[in-house]
Amino acid sequence: MNFNRARLGFVAAFSIVWSGLLPNVSDAAEFSFTATNTTSSAITEVLVSENKSDWGYFDIGAGIKPGATANLVWDQSTNSDSCAQWVKATYADGSESEPAKFDFCEEGLEIDF
Numbered sequence: 001m002n003f004n005r006a007r008l009g010f011v012a013a014f015s016i017v018w019s020g021l022l023p024n025v026s027d028a029a030e031f032s033f034t035a036t037n038t039t040s041s042a043i044t045e046v047l048v049s050e051n052k053s054d055w056g057y058f059d060i061g062a063g064i065k066p067g068a069t070a071n072l073v074w075d076q077s078t079n080s081d082s083c084a085q086w087v088k089a090t091y092a093d094g095s096e097s098e099p100a101k102f103d104f105c106e107e108g109l110e111i112d113f
Contacts (some may be wrong), residue, residue: 031074033102033109035089037064043113045090046072052086052099063092064113074104089113 037043043064047055064070083105089097097113 030076031079031104032071033104033111034069034071035064036069036110036112037066037089038112039091040066041091041093041095042066043089044092046113047088047090048104049086049099050082050084055088087111 035043035046043060046058046060046064048057049055058072060070060072083103084101085104086099086101088099091097100111102109102111
């Protein structure tokens with residue numbers, strides 16, 4: 001993955017679809033996953049990396065509130081990138097989750113933070 005392109009892509013091209021607010025986009029053959037905040041602090045960033053060194057992020061707007069679930073959709077420009085990615089969350093209280101590796105090509109991927 002070219003991380004200069006990826007960073008721009010993460011900032012400009014990723015979108016978030018909040019569960020229940022917009023129709024399900026999985027019919028559009030896009031890669032997506034659900035992110036559930038199981039903590040007592042809002043998630044302010046969801047970050048991804050192939051190498052745990054260079055991190056890009058999803059635009060999650062105002063964040064993911066405690067107990068909430070969001071459907072995050074990858075931009076089609078990332079379809080040729082590796083499915084195996086590290087992911088972590090940053091919280092409103094300043095803490096971060098430990099990075100964990102996931103296969104983002106897996107259908108129905110659900111990540112609990």
